[in-house]
Ligand SMILES: *[C@@H]1O[C@H](CO)[C@@H](O)[C@H](O)[C@H]1NC(C)=O
């Protein structure tokens with residue numbers, strides 16, 4: 001075989017395969033023995049056929065091959081380097097450089113024999129690139145340019161396949177079809193995939209037959225048995241061992257293995273089944289609705305959602321009496337009472353109960369697959385209290401019914417088999433006034449006291465029935481007694497009418513002066529109907545009454561010329577009657593005043609006497625009011641007196657006023673250094689203020705307090721005198737500020753500072769004072785009014801204020 005190969009340095013060389021095997025893999029040529037026409041002659045081989053074409057003479061050792069993992073004891077021979085300039089006369093020396101030169105690879109400098117000193121691992125480093133040069137042995141001059149070559153390691157199968165994981169876990173639904181893919185496992189072999197079969201892997205299953213199989217070339221694990229054999233309820237967990245073998249699975253290949261834990265997941269392939277075919281329960285007859293009778297259990301081999309089930313009652317004689325629900329936690333059926341039970345009526349029930357899955361899987365179990373069982377419920381007898389015929393009674397009685405009248409009756413019986421006799425009583429809490437009574441033996445209710453509908457229209461009482469033999473067994477029933485109306489009240493005027501008649505009605509004029517209505521406390525079924533008329537004894541000369549037919553009546557004057565001076569009030573008696581039986585009537589008297597009126601009939605002036613009755617106050621009340629006013633006055637006077645006394649109190653007690661005034665006086669007193677004087681907080685809290693007075697130590701007095709230095713008269717021209725005044729004032733300020741006994745609200749300081757910015761004139765009063773003597777403090781007179789005001793407030797004398 002002749003192959004054209006372009007070598008690294010751009011030379012096309014013809015290669016001939018002479019012997020041995022080779023393979024082409026990827027982009028580089030590998031062969032055990034390749035021959036190139038440049039190597040001439042090939043030792044021990046005269047048969048090589050070569051072409052006449054030659055491009056270049058030179059090194060011809062582009063590639064050497066070396067077996068990895070060499071186990072021999074001597075150095076492994078790789079090949080021989082030869083330059084065609086070497087004529088075998090010993091003048092040429094071969095020099096090796098590059099990866100591993102001198103350590104891994106050694107060269108015989110004379111012969112060019114190349115050896116590897118130790119065994120090498122292809123998986124560690126697949127090839128080494130080296131450089132060789134032929135030099136003159138004597139002078140070391142290179143005979144030819146350096147040439148690169150490669151020593152390539154031949155792969156041997158020295159690595160076993162390794163799986164990505166030591167243990168795999170996988171799930172597959174139970175009852176899957178044959179060949180359902182479960183998981184893919186993959187192994188890797190470090191050996192050369194390009195060469196030989198060292199990395200050619202074949203998967204096989206060594207444990208897990210016959211349930212699973214593995215695809216030999218892909219490592220995909222599949223189920224190997226049919227749905228009927230892959231039943232989770234039979235066996236849930238499987239351990240499968242997969243082997244990977246290199247050398248294409250041939251004998252002598254290396255193997256690696258892994259474990260795959262496969263779990264079958266649940267599908268709903270089992271219907272629920274009752275654990276018993278007959279369930280027997282008993283329940284007391286007094287069990288309330290919702291009370292649990294018992295629990296039934298069905299088993300389902302599936303788990304989780306696939307085991308969820310519903311229970312239903314399908315047939316039997318208690319379908320409307322009982323109910324069944326499912327306990328979501330335990331999947332049990334809970335039988336409960338739906339309707340009241342009665343042992344005396346029915347002593348036992350038989351029911352058919354059914355169970356089915358909530359989420360059936362039609363692939364495995366029919367959707368209507370269900371299981372049934374029989375439930376028998378025995379009702380237990382309970383000693384029950386008497387039972388009233390009705391849950392409540394409404395009785396009616398006329399309000400005029402005589403005492404002793406039977407109003408009605410209630411009735412109760414003992415539901416138990418022995419029918420104990422019943423005794424009736426009235427719950428006295430519901431009939432405190434003992435208006436009613438019940439016959440203990442037959443339940444007749446009697447009236448004990450007269451009734452009045454207008455007072456109380458309903459009497460709602462409770463009647464208690466107790467078993468005669470067992471008085472603990474009681475029950476009660478409400479009895480609503482309605483009092484029926486009887487016409488026992490006469491109609492009366494609806495209001496107290498304030499009626500008047502004007503003096504100046506024109507003659508001949510019949511004037512309506514009032515419309516009246518009536519009220520009646522009775523409540524006739526058809527409503528009220530009132531009749532009005534003038535009382536027969538009432539003289540008809542002055543007023544008349546006209547029934548308007550609509551339960552109202554009008555009062556008219558019959559004549560004119562009413563005079564206040566003659567007669568100030570008239571009394572008119574009106575008879576009002578109703579239509580009921582027995583008829584009731586009353587006579588009411590209207591008071592009609594005579595008044596002077598304006599022209600349009602508005603009342604102007606009436607007799608005072610008539611008014612005083614309704615609006616006046618009794619003398620007793622008047623006296624009481626007067627007394628109250630007097631006491632109030634007394635309190636006010638006392639209060640004022642106390643207040644006055646308070647004002648006179650010494651300075652330290654009326655702190656609040658002081659503080660307020662001082663603050664408003666713009667307290668510049670101590671100057672800026674006197675921080676405590678500015679401490680409004682101290683002023684607001686008297687205790688703190690007193691304490692700060694004691695601690696006050698801003699400026700210590702440097703001069704005795706009294707007497708102050710004599711003052712000379714200050715004139716406008718004299719700057720020296722001004723200075724004196726200033727000195728004096730400053731001194732005083734210091735004294736005052738430094739004085740531990742000084743009050744914190746020193747208003748004098750304000751004055752002193754005024755001097756600071758002033759030219760002498762403004763201190764005129766001070767000046768005049770100073771001329772009279774050192775002890776004279778009339779310089780304060782300008783400020784006198786203010787201090788007097790303060791003194792007034794503090795209750796002291798102006799002279800007390802030594803400042
Ligand atoms: C109950 O007994 C009383 C007294 O004997 C009698 O007057 C009344 O009519 C009886 N009531 C009934 C409902 O029998």
Ligand SMILES: *[C@@H]1O[C@H](CO)[C@@H](O)[C@H](O)[C@H]1NC(C)=O
Nearest residue numbers: 457458459460461479480481
């Ligand atoms: C008594 O019962 C009647 C009917 O239920 C009701 O209308 C009435 O208000 C009740 N009276 C009292 C005082 O509870």
Ligand SMILES: *[C@@H]1O[C@H](CO)[C@@H](O)[C@H](O)[C@H]1NC(C)=O
Nearest residue numbers: 538539541542566567570571
């Ligand atoms: C009717 O008025 C006259 C004149 O004012 C008077 O004398 C007489 O008493 C009055 N009749 C009645 C019943 O008030």
